[in-house]
Amino acid sequence: MGMQVPVSLKSGHEAIHAALKRATGEPGALGETARSIARIMSGHMMREEKFALRPLGLLKALARGETPAELAEVAKLAQALRLEMPQMIDEHRQIAEALHLLASNAEVAGKPEYVALAEDMLVHAHIEEDVLYPAAVVIGKYAALLRGD
Numbered sequence: 001m002g003m004q005v006p007v008s009l010k011s012g013h014e015a016i017h018a019a020l021k022r023a024t025g026e027p028g029a030l031g032e033t034a035r036s037i038a039r040i041m042s043g044h045m046m047r048e049e050k051f052a053l054r055p056l057g058l059l060k061a062l063a064r065g066e067t068p069a070e071l072a073e074v075a076k077l078a079q080a081l082r083l084e085m086p087q088m089i090d091e092h093r094q095i096a097e098a099l100h101l102l103a104s105n106a107e108v109a110g111k112p113e114y115v116a117l118a119e120d121m122l123v124h125a126h127i128e129e130d131v132l133y134p135a136a137v138v139i140g141k142y143a144a145l146l147r148g149d
């Protein structure tokens with residue numbers, strides 16, 4: 001089965017992506033802000049899926065006490081995540097700034113769905129920083145322990 005982003009997280013990301021894509025087609029400042037967020041998001045999400053979300057795909061197996069074949073790979077990814085994390089958190093800061101602007105532009109444009117999108121994305125980023133990134137690091141450390149590295 002391999003190490004894959006858990007389906008629940010993947011579909012959450014896809015929903016955000018789809019809503020943001022709709023926003024990029026809006027006229028004026030709203031669309032412009034959405035496009036600037038989309039630009040930051042494309043590289044950010046690639047890094048995020050590779051270094052943070054794929055390791056989470058092993059979490060259930062590890063919790064069941066299994067020893068997945070990808071222990072060495074996940075231990076390496078978690079080390080890479082620790083290096084990438086400052087940049088990923090800085091991207092969250094840039095995205096959050098732009099999301100505040102998106103929310104106020106959406107309010108001016110009378111598009112409450114994009115105010116809600118901005119709020120969802122801000123909560124999402126907090127969950128990533130508070131829970132998902134640290135969980136991925138811990139998975140990597142645990143994998144290294146299991147391997148006896």
Ligand SMILES: [Fe+2]
Pocket residue numbers: 044048092125128
């Ligand atoms: Fe993120």
